[in-house]
Amino acid sequence: MEKGITGTRNYYIMASGQFASVDHKTLKHENSFAIFDSLGDIRCIMPRSKGTEGIYHRGTRYVSHYELYISSYKPLLLSSSVKEDNSLFSVDMTNPDIEENGRVVLSKGSVHIQRSKFLCNNSCYEKIHLQNFSQKEVELEISLLFEADFADIFEVRGARRKNRGIKLPPSVGTDEVIVIYRGVDGIVRKTLIKFSPVPAAISTNQAIFTFKLAPKQKSSILVTFVFDPHHDNASREILSFKQALFKTKTSLNRWVETSTAIYTSNEQFNRWLQRSYADIAMLMTRTPYGDYPYAGIPWYTTIFGRDGIITAYETLWINPQIARGTLLTLSALQANYFDEKEDAQPGKIVHEIREGEMANTGEIPFKRYYGSIDATPLFIILASAYYDRTGDYKLIKEIWPNIKKAMNWLERYADIDSDGLIEYVPCKNGLINKGWKDSADSVFHADGTPAEAPIALVEVQGYAYRAKVEASRLAAMLNEHELAAHWRMEAQKTYELIDRFYMEQEGFYAIALDGKKRQCKIKTSNAGHLLFAKAVDPKKARIIAQTLFDKEFFSGWGIRTLANTQARYNPLSYHNGSVWPHDNAIIAAGLGAYGLKQYTLKILKGLFDASTFFDLNRLPELFCGFARRPHEGPTHYPVACHPQAWSSAAVFLLLQAALGISFHKNSLIFRYPMLPEFLDEVWIKNLTINGARVDLYLKRYQHDVVINVARKEGEVSIVIEK
Numbered sequence: 010m011e012k013g014i015t016g017t018r019n020y021y022i023m024a025s026g027q028f029a030s031v032d033h034k035t036l037k038h039e040n041s042f043a044i045f046d047s048l049g050d051i052r053c054i055m056p057r058s059k060g061t062e063g064i065y066h067r068g069t070r071y072v073s074h075y076e077l078y079i080s081s082y083k084p085l086l087l088s089s090s091v092k093e094d095n096s097l098f099s100v101d102m103t104n105p106d107i108e109e110n111g112r113v114v115l116s117k118g119s120v121h122i123q124r125s126k127f128l129c130n131n132s133c134y135e136k137i138h139l140q141n142f143s144q145k146e147v148e149l150e151i152s153l154l155f156e157a158d159f160a161d162i163f164e165v166r167g168a169r170r171k172n173r174g175i176k177l178p179p180s181v182g183t184d185e186v187i188v189i190y191r192g193v194d195g196i197v198r199k200t201l202i203k204f205s206p207v208p209a210a211i212s213t214n215q216a217i218f219t220f221k222l223a224p225k226q227k228s229s230i231l232v233t234f235v236f237d238p239h240h241d242n243a244s245r246e247i248l249s250f251k252q253a254l255f256k257t258k259t260s261l262n263r264w265v266e267t268s269t270a271i272y273t274s275n276e277q278f279n280r281w282l283q284r285s286y287a288d289i290a291m292l293m294t295r296t297p298y299g300d301y302p303y304a305g306i307p308w309y310t311t312i313f314g315r316d317g318i319i320t321a322y323e324t325l326w327i328n329p330q331i332a333r334g335t336l337l338t339l340s341a342l343q344a345n346y347f348d349e350k351e352d353a354q355p356g357k358i359v360h361e362i363r364e365g366e367m368a369n370t371g372e373i374p375f376k377r378y379y380g381s382i383d384a385t386p387l388f389i390i391l392a393s394a395y396y397d398r399t400g401d402y403k404l405i406k407e408i409w410p411n412i413k414k415a416m417n418w419l420e421r422y423a424d425i426d427s428d429g430l431i432e433y434v435p436c437k438n439g440l441i442n443k444g445w446k447d448s449a450d451s452v453f454h455a456d457g458t459p460a461e462a463p464i465a466l467v468e469v470q471g472y473a474y475r476a477k478v479e480a481s482r483l484a485a486m487l488n489e490h491e492l493a494a495h496w497r498m499e500a501q502k503t504y505e506l507i508d509r510f511y512m513e514q515e516g517f518y519a520i521a522l523d524g525k526k527r528q529c530k531i532k533t534s535n536a537g538h539l540l541f542a543k544a545v546d547p548k549k550a551r552i553i554a555q556t557l558f559d560k561e562f563f564s565g566w567g568i569r570t571l572a573n574t575q576a577r578y579n580p581l582s583y584h585n586g587s588v589w590p591h592d593n594a595i596i597a598a599g600l601g602a603y604g605l606k607q608y609t610l611k612i613l614k615g616l617f618d619a620s621t622f623f624d625l626n627r628l629p630e631l632f633c634g635f636a637r638r639p640h641e642g643p644t645h646y647p648v649a650c651h652p653q654a655w656s657s658a659a660v661f662l663l664l665q666a667a668l669g670i671s672f673h674k675n676s677l678i679f680r681y682p683m684l685p686e687f688l689d690e691v692w693i694k695n696l697t698i699n700g701a702r703v704d705l706y707l708k709r710y711q712h713d714v715v716i717n718v719a720r721k722e723g724e725v726s727i728v729i730e731k
Contacts, residue, residue: 033062034091034098035306035652037291038128038257040364041066041236042310047089049100049124049135051075053158061165061307064133066236068311068365070165071200074156074214077124077137079149080107080115084122091625093283094265095291096258100124104149119143120222129253131237136250137230141222151218151230157200159190161365163373166308170372179213186213194369201235203247264290264300268328269697271664274690281620284627285660288652289324289331298341299334302658305630305650312362314339314384315445316655318391319591323658325391325398326665326672327696332395333404339388340411344379352380352436356418358388374439382423382433382443383469385415386476393479396486398672400699405483416480416496419473425463429506430522431473432463444469445592446535446570446584450577452521455530457576460523467510467518468535471542474503478543507544510536517556532556532572534592540599550603557596558608565637566619567593567612573634580634580644587646589631590616591655594662601666606683613663614685619643620660628656664691668707668714669730675699678728682707682714692719701725 036043043064045051053060053073064072077084084102091098102122107115123138141147164170174192185203192198208216220228233247248256265286273279292303296312303309304316317339321332342362344353351374352360360381368376392412396405405412423431435441441449444466452460477500484493510518512528518536519528536553539545545553556562561572564580567588571578580586597612620626622642630653633644669680677698684691684707691707701723708715716729 034089036091036095036098036126036128036133037303037306037310038260039130039294040310041128041131041133042306043072043126043128043133044307045098045126047100048077048084048086048102049089049098049126050077063160063165064128064234064236065162065307065310066131068162068363068368069198069236070160070162071157071198071236072133072155072234073158073160074154076154077122078152078154079104079120079122081150081152082107085117093287094258094261095287096127096261097254098124098126100126115147115149116143119147120149127254127257129248129257131235132247132253133234134250134253135232137232138227139220139222139229140227141224144224146221146223149220149222151220153204153216153218153230153232154214155186155202155216156214157188157190159192159198159200159366161367162308162310163365163367168367168373170367174366181211181213183207183211186211186216188213192366192369194366196366196369199237201233201237203233203235205231261287261290264293264328264331267330268324268695269326270692270694271327271661272692272694273688275687277621277626278617278688280626281617281628281660284620284625285657288627288657289320289654292652292654292657293331296334296338298338300331301334301338302331302654304655305653308648308650309653311364312338312342312359314342314358314360315381315387318358318384318387319595320654320658322387322391322394323591323594323655323662325394326670327661329395329398329401332391332398333401336388336392336395336404336408339384340408342377343411343414345414350374350438351376351378352439353377354379354418354422356385356414356416356422358384358415360384374436378439380436380439380443381447382431382466383445383472385418385423386431386469386472388412389415389476389480390472393483396483400674402486406487409483409487412480412483413492416476419476420499423473428526429502430465430509431469432465434462434464444535446533448582448584450582451584452529453531453577454523454527455576460521460529461525463524465522466535467507467520468538468542470503470507470510471539471544474500474507474544475542477503504544507539511549516552518553531575531577532561533575534562534568534570534589534596537568537592537596537599540603541595542599543602547603550599551605554600554603554605554608558611560636563611563615564588564634566615566632566643568596569634571634581646583631583646586634587631588619588634588643589656590628590659591653594655594659594666597663598666601669604681606667606669606681609663609666610683610685613667614687616659616663617685617687623651627651628659629653630656672698675701675724676726676728677703678730679714679716680730682716682729682731683712684709684714698725699723703727 032047051062063070087101089100104120106117121140126135177189180187184207188200190198209219210217294303302320304313317335321335342359344357357379361378363375367373425432433443477496481493481496520533521529561574571585578586597609600608629649629651668682671678693705704720706717
């Protein structure tokens with residue numbers, strides 16, 4: 010993703026004080042998401058404010074200011090939380106002491122105010138519930154202030170624009186306001202704000218309600234925001250509060266209910282698991298081609314190829330339908346043309362899709378953008394893993410032309426100088442670096458100088474090797490034996506070329522080769538992905554593992570992206586010293602594949618411990634790489650997405666790696682299963698294998714794990730290798 014500094018200020022994520030807040034509450038449903046403060050307000054008051062708060066739809070902020078006042082006072086916060094399934098955000102408040110002419114006319118704590126908010130498709134619903142708990146009748150005035158700046162998400166991130174669209178005169182009715190904006194792209198975007206009951210007063214940016222409440226009397230206000238740039242009569246499409254909430258709950262629960270359930274004897278670990286289930290469910294989004302996990306909130310609430318693939322891989326064993334939707338979506342979006350601005354070449358898998366005004370006008374190149382070097386081989390790896398998990402021959406047959414196009418891209422276009430390595434050059438208007446560490450400063454030499462293009466990343470060679478191996482297997486399965494033999498031969502060539510990255514003196518793999526084929530001699534976590542790709546011999550795998558768990562790499566919470574002995578190391582940076590959960594999960598999976606389970610368990614423990622310190626037990630996109638300090642938690646990264654799909658899904662791949670779970674036809678295989686000391690028991694329920702279902706009970710005995718079959722329906726065999 011274009012997540013870091015990319016050489017063009019437009020793509021840099023500004024870090025203001027508002028961004029650094031950890032008190033924000035997040036909701037998402039389909040193509041809309043919302044970020045509120047702990048009071049349930051949105052306080053981005055100035056036009057195009059740099060705060061992240063707001064309600065967004067398809068890459069545009071449709072509500073930039075929304076505040077509640079009680080008799081001109083801010084309420085007192087009692088508590089606020091998002092439900093465990095991410096369906097509803099609830100806030101409990103009360104009135105402060107309210108004065109008139111120097112005397113208190115309403116004592117604090119007299120009135121309970123509860124705000125309940127949720128999203129449903131292109132709408133945000135809120136119920137404001139009032140109840141008088143004093144012994145006398147009270148008179149209240151509730152004021153709701155609102156505004157819509159229609160800022161593009163890239164404006165919110167800090168991009169400066171030469172031209173903006175224009176605000177048209179708003180429409181004000183007795184119970185509704187419509188704020189209207191005509192963008193530079195010609196699209197008219199509207200925010201409809203509808204109230205019930207009818208306000209006592211209403212204007213272009215405020216609605217006022219007056220109440221007289223007897224002791225214990227209740228009353229409420231319903232507010233609905235609708236975001237629809239194309240329909241003039243958007244209000245006719247509004248569902249009732251109850252109907253919309255039921256729809257949201259149903260859609261969120263659908264994914265969880267169809268997934269394998271995991272419970273453990275550790276309640277804190279269960280909270281991490283349940284939050285991860287809920288966050289993946291929230292990020293799942295319908296597309297014309299299937300359900301797809303959007304990457305993260307707020308910056309990446311859209312299709313990202315690399316993120317979707319990795320998230321699908323992490324969750325494959327508990328719900329292969331995510332991989333199915335991901336494969337179908339990316340196949341439909343696969344490039345079949347050349348376009349320099351989009352960085353598109355035939356067979357390439359899409360990097361990113363954007364729908365906002367700046368994408369529509371070409372101010373940013375990401376409307377449909379193919380500027381990643383690794384999404385294409387990862388697509389092939391996922392397709393093969395999906396087949397192993399499901400035996401879904403029909404789907405593989407359907408996307409086989411896409412797999413062959415992806416392989417053709419690897420052979421014809423990805424090797425720029427025909428030396429057998431996969432390389433990239435910077436995009437003219439897009440990304441400078443095209444691996445997952447796509448900050449402009451993430452690939453450099455030992456002295457800190459940037460690497461010259463074309464750049465061959467070490468992990469990408471590993472992905473290419475694994476893609477060729479897996480494509481060969483699929484080709485053989487489809488009786489394309491000549492193609493299978495060719496790809497096996499190409500895989501062996503790539504395997505041998507990876508030795509060019511090995512630094513003999515340092516005993517580790519360089520992050521990259523530059524345009525002159527010089528090693529970029531820095532130690533990074535990229536080398537750990539070679540284990541995931543099974544692209545090195547066991548001896549070198551052990552060397553990688555030992556190095557990654559030295560103090561220079563392992564912070565106590567996880568493996569840093571860059572060793573702390575290297576030039577440009579900065580634990581506060583995006584890619585040069587921070588800790589990324591998905592990066593660690595991929596490395597842990599590789600360690601498990603080589604039988605180095607003790608290291609897998611160390612990562613699992615570090616990230617589990619970290620999860621206990623984050624709000625809602627939600628692992629963010631990344632956190633700072635400072636060494637673990639006694640009795641303190643990890644240090645937050647100020648503009649990290651939370652939730653982020655591949656971080657939320659990391660726990661599932663970590664647990665799979667520890668237990669050595671794999672699938673072959675109708676067999677569920679456990680290879681050298683291990684559990685960390687903090688997990689004595691694990692229950693796995695409703696695990697489906699080619700139509701069969703099993704429930705399992707796992708018990709840890711020191712360094713051994715005993716697996717009992719609690720229920721089995723259909724033909725399935727359980728294989729345990731120790």
